[in-house]
Amino acid sequence: MSAARWRGGWWSAARACPSPNFGPRPAGAAVTLAIVHSISLPPGDYGGNEVERLFTNRLDCDAHPYYAALRGLRVSAHFFVRREGELVQFVSADDRAWHAGASAWRGRGNCNDWSIGIELEGLEGQTFEPAQYRQLARLLRALSARYPIDEVVGHEHVAPGRKADPGAGFDWPGLRRALRRRHPHLPFALERKT
Numbered sequence: 001m002s003a004a005r006w007r008g009g010w011w012s013a014a015r016a017c018p019s020p021n022f023g024p025r026p027a028g029a030a031v032t033l034a035i036v037h038s039i040s041l042p043p044g045d046y047g048g049n050e051v052e053r054l055f056t057n058r059l060d061c062d063a064h065p066y067y068a069a070l071r072g073l074r075v076s077a078h079f080f081v082r083r084e085g086e087l088v089q090f091v092s093a094d095d096r097a098w099h100a101g102a103s104a105w106r107g108r109g110n111c112n113d114w115s116i117g118i119e120l121e122g123l124e125g126q127t128f129e130p131a132q133y134r135q136l137a138r139l140l141r142a143l144s145a146r147y148p149i150d151e152v153v154g155h156e157h158v159a160p161g162r163k164a165d166p167g168a169g170f171d172w173p174g175l176r177r178a179l180r181r182r183h184p185h186l187p188f189a190l191e192r193k194t
């Protein structure tokens with residue numbers, strides 16, 4: 001674990017699955033936000049390679065009725081945490097991945113410019129696995145060692161009314177405790193408004 005390191009914006013603890021869906025960050029844009037998402041394809045089915053296919057433009061959109069709406073979509077995230085905790089990286093964290101869409105946080109728009117996108121394999125509103133929280137906390141610690149990240153939020157918080165992931169099943173207080181216990185300087189996670 002201690003051997004994991006950054007090579008440019010790629011973290012060696014993740015399995016690299018490079019996506020063409022990215023661009024440069026604007027000059028001078030510091031990465032200060034981490035955005036947590038959830039995804040599974042088809043929704044609620046875990047363990048397949050469809051998410052990797054979606055983020056690399058190789059999803060067979062005829063394979064499932066749900067995929068028809070995904071045809072032609074060009075999206076990505078920096079990281080994907082599978083149910084058993086495996087970590088996949090699609091885009092260098094130095095670059096701009098296409099995960100948040102129309103978004104704003106604390107009055108600042110275009111969150112993709114200045115954030116890291118982390119997808120958890122899951123279904124919005126449902127719970128996530130302990131192995132995913134462990135990997136997420138480890139990843140956030142590594143990211144914070146390289147980037148000036150000061151907040152971790154959900155997609156639902158930067159695109160309210162449009163996006164609902166990761167949803168009510170995500171344990172924000174638990175993530176915050178996990179981060180503070182091991183690294184007191186790390187970002188806090190947003191408390192869910194109930």
Ligand SMILES: [Zn+2]
Pocket residue numbers: 036037038099155163165
């Ligand atoms: Zn999302």
